[in-house]
Amino acid sequence: MRLILAPMEGVIDHTMRHLLTQLGGYDRCVTEFVRVTGLLLPPRVFYRYCPELRSGGKTPFGTPVYLQLLGGRPEVLAENAARAAELGAPGIDLNFGCPARLVNKNDGGSILLREPDRIYRIVDAVRAAVPPQIPVTVKMRLGYENRELLQDNCQAVAAGGADELAVHARTKVDGYRAPAWWDEIARVREWIDIPVVANGEIWSPQDARGCRESSGCTDLMLGRGALARPDLARLLQADWNGNVDAHPALDWGQVLRLLQDYFELLQVHYAPRYQGNPIKQWLVYLRQYFPQAAALFEQVKRLRDPQLIRAALI
Template identity: 65%
Template sequence: MRLILAPMEGVIDHTMRNLLTSLGGLDRCVTEFVRINDRLLPSRVFKRLCPELDSGGRTATGVPVYVQLLGGRPEPMAENAARVAELGALGIDINFGCPAKTVNRSDGGSIILREPERVQRIVEAVRKAVPSELPVTVKIRLGYEDPLLFKDNVQAIGSAGASELAIHARTKKDGYRPPAYWDHCALAQEWLSIPVIANGEIWSVEDAKRCREISRCPDLMLGRGALCRPDLARLIASASADQPVNPLSWQDITALLLDFFEATIENYDAHYVGNPLKQWLVYLRTYYPQAAVLFENIKRLRHVDDIQPHLQQELDRSRCSTLSAA
């Protein structure tokens, strides 16, 4: 079993990748998408979204990072894929899954699933443009409005030479509303000889088990669940190995929050430095009610000197609570 961290634009950047991979369980990450239009992008664009390119294409704990490209034209996608390969990427991922209206209106993401023949041309062009040993993976949804072209898209991707296919088991129209239709991943397994990775609605160890059973996919991709429960990958991996571990406590989470905030300070303008932290707290409050309280306390604060004391106080408070309980 492999567990892969899904790309999430504006949420999972290199700082978050470093943090989540440091907790264990993840076997691969994928960057936020690099939007490809009609020209070859300079190297700095790729390195901005994937600074790991300067470190052998891996996070600080050695987990490989694939660079994701998004675009609707085969030639520019191929040209930029070749550039990414030259920069030392360990793999290239093609985004046909993004449901955002602004992305779809710009001829990118899930809207291309309406044209399986174009899906095939794009994947073929990228595959031919990079060394044969470099993985070219693809991320799709079940379709745009409906899954009527799902089989055509899956087979197009397989025949185009993709190395793996990750399936977010919902259509663009479904958005992120439950459920995820994992049974469609099982169908894709029948049509392809390459690995299929199931994605969508995996929030717990129990969800992962059910997803693997229904999808018949040994490999899973985690997105929002990994932000709500930072140790979700470790919990799933250890349960699969029949070596369960204890989940992170709120004290553990507060220590991570402080580390994360300090790691992001240098990457953001002083006026916006708290935004990544606040965004993460919105996800964390799904499993940790204390995160909702902390979010309310800092949501209007903007400067480091105002936010940092709240984090330290929360860490001290959680430590005291743990000692009292003991």
């Protein structure tokens, strides 16, 4: 089983990748999307989204970080993919899954699932522009309004030369509402002969077992569940290996120490007025599993002074 840390815009950046891969269990991370419109982006943009490019394209704990691109123009995406590869990205990921209205309005993300031919042209152009030893992967949803073009889109991805397809088992219209339709991913596996990764509503080892059974996938991508339970990847690996006692689940005291470590990381990478925002965002996810996180969120949600936030985390 391989576990991939999903890209989550504005939430899982390089500081969170640092923290979560330190705990272990992940085989790969994917950056937040780099928006590509009509220009070849300068190197500083790629380094901002993926500082790991300066250290071999890996987190400090050795986990590879693929660089994700979002856009709708094949030639421009290909040009930027080539630049990312030149800068040391160990893999290129293409975003056909983002459901955000502004992103879709600007010709990016899941709206492209209405045009399988353009999906093919994008993947084909990027694959041709990137050295063969660098994987090109794709993240997509089941569809935009519905699932009618699911087979066409999946076959377009495979025909374009992608090395792997991750499927978030919901449409754009579904948003993030439960359930995730894992059984639809089983159909995808019948249509294409490249590896398929399942994503959506994986919050626990029990969910992971259910997803694998319904989808037929061995490999999983974790997003919101990884934030709600920071050691989720480690727990899933232990469950997969039949050694559930290898890493007992983190308790609140251990999670609180992770919050403290995270806040110290933010001191290095964020201006003081922004240092509290990622902590508050993370607490919103943590409170889904740890009731203490809800109380702490109420305590810090209006604080702006980093020193007051630090004091609340002790």
